Amino acid sequence: MSQHPQQIASIIAIHQDRPGALLPMLHAIQDATGFIPPESIAQIASALNLSSAEVHGVISFYHYFRISAPAPHQIQICCAEACQSMGADRLMQHATAVNSTDFSVHPVYCLGLCANSPAMMIDEQLHARVTTEKFAKLISGLRSAS
Amino acid sequence: MSFTIFVPADSAALALGADDVASAIRDEAARRNITVTLVRNGSRGMLWLEPMIEVQTAKGRLAYGPVEAADVTTLFDADFISGGAHPLCLGLTEELAYLKNQQRLTFARVGITDPLSLEDYLAHDGYKGLRSALTMKPAAIVQQVTESGLRGRGGAAFPTGIKWQTVLKAEASQKYIVCNADEGDSGTFADRMLMEGDPFTLIEGMTIAALAVGATQGYLYVRSEYPHAIRVLNKAILLARAAGYLGEDILNSGKTFELEVRKAAGAYVCGEETAMLESIEGRRGIVRAKPPLPAIEGLFGQPTVINNVISLASVPVILDKGAAYYKDYGMGRSRGTLPFQLAGNIKQGGLIEKAFGVTLRELLYDYGGGSYTGRAIKAVQVGGPLGAYLPESQWDTPMDYEAYTALWAVLGHGGIVAHDDTADMAKLARYAMEFCAIESCGKCTPCRIGAVRGVEVMDKIIAGQTAQLTLLEDLCDTMLHGSMCAMGGMTPYPVLSALKHFPQDFRQPLPNPLPKGEGTIALSPSGGKLDKGESLCESHINQNAGEQHA
Ligand SMILES: Cc1cc2nc3c(=O)[nH]c(=O)nc-3n(C[C@H](O)[C@H](O)[C@H](O)COP(=O)(O)O)c2cc1C
Numbered sequence: 001m002s003q004h005p006q007q008i009a010s011i012i013a014i015h016q017d018r019p020g021a022l023l024p025m026l027h028a029i030q031d032a033t034g035f036i037p038p039e040s041i042a043q044i045a046s047a048l049n050l051s052s053a054e055v056h057g058v059i060s061f062y063h064y065f066r067i068s069a070p071a072p073h074q075i076q077i078c079c080a081e082a083c084q085s086m087g088a089d090r091l092m093q094h095a096t097a098v099n100s101t102d103f104s105v106h107p108v109y110c111l112g113l114c115a116n117s118p119a120m121m122i123d124e125q126l127h128a129r130v131t132t133e134k135f136a137k138l139i140s141g142l143r144s145a146s
Numbered sequence: 147m148s149f150t151i152f153v154p155a156d157s158a159a160l161a162l163g164a165d166d167v168a169s170a171i172r173d174e175a176a177r178r179n180i181t182v183t184l185v186r187n188g189s190r191g192m193l194w195l196e197p198m199i200e201v202q203t204a205k206g207r208l209a210y211g212p213v214e215a216a217d218v219t220t221l222f223d224a225d226f227i228s229g230g231a232h233p234l235c236l237g238l239t240e241e242l243a244y245l246k247n248q249q250r251l252t253f254a255r256v257g258i259t260d261p262l263s264l265e266d267y268l269a270h271d272g273y274k275g276l277r278s279a280l281t282m283k284p285a286a287i288v289q290q291v292t293e294s295g296l297r298g299r300g301g302a303a304f305p306t307g308i309k310w311q312t313v314l315k316a317e318a319s320q321k322y323i324v325c326n327a328d329e330g331d332s333g334t335f336a337d338r339m340l341m342e343g344d345p346f347t348l349i350e351g352m353t354i355a356a357l358a359v360g361a362t363q364g365y366l367y368v369r370s371e372y373p374h375a376i377r378v379l380n381k382a383i384l385l386a387r388a389a390g391y392l393g394e395d396i397l398n399s400g401k402t403f404e405l406e407v408r409k410a411a412g413a414y415v416c417g418e419e420t421a422m423l424e425s426i427e428g429r430r431g432i433v434r435a436k437p438p439l440p441a442i443e444g445l446f447g448q449p450t451v452i453n454n455v456i457s458l459a460s461v462p463v464i465l466d467k468g469a470a471y472y473k474d475y476g477m478g479r480s481r482g483t484l485p486f487q488l489a490g491n492i493k494q495g496g497l498i499e500k501a502f503g504v505t506l507r508e509l510l511y512d513y514g515g516g517s518y519t520g521r522a523i524k525a526v527q528v529g530g531p532l533g534a535y536l537p538e539s540q541w542d543t544p545m546d547y548e549a550y551t552a553l554w555a556v557l558g559h560g561g562i563v564a565h566d567d568t569a570d571m572a573k574l575a576r577y578a579m580e581f582c583a584i585e586s587c588g589k590c591t592p593c594r595i596g597a598v599r600g601v602e603v604m605d606k607i608i609a610g611q612t613a614q615l616t617l618l619e620d621l622c623d624t625m626l627h628g629s630m631c632a633m634g635g636m637t638p639y640p641v642l643s644a645l646k647h648f649p650q651d652f653r654q655p656l657p658n659p660l661p662k663g664e665g666t667i668a669l670s671p672s673g674g675k676l677d678k679g680e681s682l683c684e685s686h687i688n689q690n691a692g693e694q695h696a
């Protein structure tokens with residue numbers, strides 16, 4: 001079983017009667033546990049009268065949901081056009097070349113900071129006009145914090 | 147004596163250190179025994195100046211920016227709280243040309259008020275539109291919106307009043323208002339700025355929509371990439387509810403409207419309205435076939451108004467000041483204002499709300515000040531990732547829905563992304579295909595398979611196999627004509643416009659083999675052709691907004 005079976009059961013109970021409960025439920029689980037434990041899928045499915053395959057299909061459709069424990073920090077680097085025009089490709093290359101267990105790097109398509117590109121988000125912290133120097137400073141902060 | 151200082155809490159300001167600036171101001175004021183009131187306002191939209199702080203003076207608000215936490219000591223030394231001179235002082239905010247030359251109707255309060263103060267909202271004409279709507283019959287509200295000429299700001303430009311009329315006429319025990327706040331287009335942030343900077347306007351607009359069509363439940367579908375906007379909206383909903391502006395018996399009218407935020411989960415296609423409905427219902431975001439139109443069979447099978455944030459947030463001013471007031475702005479069939487968003491490689495990026503009819507050149511140079519890098523601007527993508535790339539020869543066309551259609555381009559949600567002369571248009575065309583391949587919902591083959599093939603073909607073209615260009619055109623032709631929604635149906639816009647206007651980047655000798663004159667792109671070999679006035683683009687996007695029932 002997952003590390004959080006009781007917590008997940010109570011989240012399911014809170015959300016299961018809402019119209020269109022699945023997405024809010026998945027968000028609440030991921031917010032609480034960092035990911036959606038695969039063992040919880042059957043539980044979610046039975047609460048919503050769905051098949052496990054259907055729940056799995058929803059989880060895999062959305063980029064945001066994950067089914068394994070993430071690194072301590074999530075770095076999302078915008079790779080959309082406005083950020084590309086300001087060197088996002090270089091930033092992404094630079095970031096993925098850094099090997100670290102403190103964080104994982106993911107592309108994201110627009111953070112709404114397109115007038116101050118390139119942009120990225122570390123967990124829920126936004127950063128704009130990110131140069132490779134600024135990136136290095138930010139991740140060294142992560143390392144000392146974790 | 148107390149001093150009022152404004153430090154924006156807009157995401158763009160936060161991303162540039164606004165929270166650090168705010169706490170530095172608090173600390174420094176405490177150290178100097180000065181009482182300051184700190185207001186965390188929205189952004190004025192001059193985003194290259196963020197964090198741009200303001201102080202209230204007898205003459206008006208004075209702006210300083212861009213401010214870093216390290217500047218705060220010298221700002222206090224210069225007595226900035228009384229309007230003292232400092233190298234970062236920009237002058238009176240309202241006098242800054244960037245702002246002064248705008249026509250702010252929808253964004254009238256953004257950056258001025260405290261986004262979460264209902265009192266401030268009311269003091270700045272807030273809820274006047276709702277009060278006026280409460281005195282009117284539903285059909286009269288719809289009539290006002292129709293007469294204003296407001297068209298959907300989410301991209302498809304479908305007349306909002308006509309959509310509302312369909313929902314009003316539909317018989318059902320339950321109707322819904324859904325706000326599309328998925329704002330997935332690169333180069334756009336107007337929805338975000340409005341939700342963070344003036345959430346009550348959006349709530350008021352949705353409430354008016356509910357009164358107009360007889361809906362009692364609303365959903366705000368907000369992208370997961372906007373955590374700050376979600377927080378602000380949730381707080382604003384609670385405040386509005388506690389003050390009797392939401393919930394049961396709104397302002398003692400006997401009317402009920404409940405509102406809830408639903409967080410999306412990072413799928414671009416869920417901005418397509420029927421995919422969004424699927425998502426809210428708890429399924430994969432697969433596009434639904436139309437008909438039935440969402441206005442007749444929408445969320446949970448019930449009649450549903452789906453509108454973009456800016457469409458809904460433009461409704462309060464229409465109900466407050468009248469349809470004629472709003473309609474007075476703009477040109478042709480494009481009435482009112484559009485919040486243009488200047489982004490990418492641009493010196494002075496930001497939000498510019500202007501009446502339709504302004505030109506791209508004015509926005510890029512008079513407002514934007516040219517490219518950020520100081521190099522020549524080469525190509526400008528207007529209308530998000532599904533919008534065309536415009537070369538300089540098209541920058542003087544007035545920005546109006548029909549004029550853009552004639553250019554085989556789209557205004558979309560008003561996003562403008564500038565690229566300097568280092569941009570490789572073949573690479574950007576490849577990216578457009580790649581984005582479509584990643585984000586396709588998979589329902590129809592032209593998009594699902596076409597985009598994957600498109601990436602392969604672009605790779606070959608980039609490798610020098612120019613014979614593949616014919617295949618690229620065929621592929622685009624199939625996508626244009628055979629896709630179910632604008633995702634696959636409009637991906638050819640950035641691809642073919644890049645090819646048409648920048649053939650040298652595709653290793654094509656000039657002149658370009660494609661163009662057949664202004665506003666026309668011939669697609670071989672089927673000869674499918676887009677002429678002025680009857681563009682596929684419009685039929686695609688209008689289909690997407692539900693024009694069939696108009
Ligand atoms: C792939 C795709 C993505 C879209 N994304 C958005 C979006 O993020 N926000 C939006 O308001 N409309 C988006 N639309 C348009 C919507 O389908 C719909 O036309 C719009 O929400 C209707 O509201 P409006 O009439 O107020 O513009 C998208 C359409 C497509 C095909």
Ligand code: SF4
Pocket residue numbers: 415433585586587588589590591593594629630631632633634635
């Ligand atoms: S065009 Fe693409 S996104 Fe739209 S329905 Fe077809 S497969 Fe889905």
Ligand code: FES
Pocket residue numbers: 078079080081082083109110111112113114117118119331332333334
């Ligand atoms: S394109 Fe990168 S933040 Fe919008």
